[in-house]
Amino acid sequence: MSRPRFHDPAGKRYGIPTFPFRLAPTGLATRRQLRARGLRPGGQAVAAQILWNSRRCRTGVRAAYLYRVDQARPVRPMTPGRWRAHEAMMRARRTCPACRTDAGYCIPTSLGMCVTCAYPDQQRAA
16 A cells, blocks of 8 residues: 555655645644634644645645644634624625615625626516
8 A cells, every 4th residue: 555645744745744635633623623613723833734636726736734622722702892893894795885775695796786786687577
């Protein structure tokens, strides 16, 4: 059996410990995995990485950084001020700049306005 291309637990080849996709040791997790457990990296440095081949990026190799679970900290709770800021931000994303109404969904950046304003002829026909 040949050794996987991205297997470098000592970090000699890539600078930090590197593991192939789905072969990371226990005790390490990505940001998304930490968040699912109610944790955050908490200022710690990247402990390792996962590399895998992918056609979705220009270089052909994608990476996911891993953090130590034992050094992770709990996620900070949302304060009333943060909730107000979040609601204001989402309100701005839902407000159409053309008709100044709340569309009820986030305005697509590709259109720059609500669907009703972007395609007025198709909305009247329906």
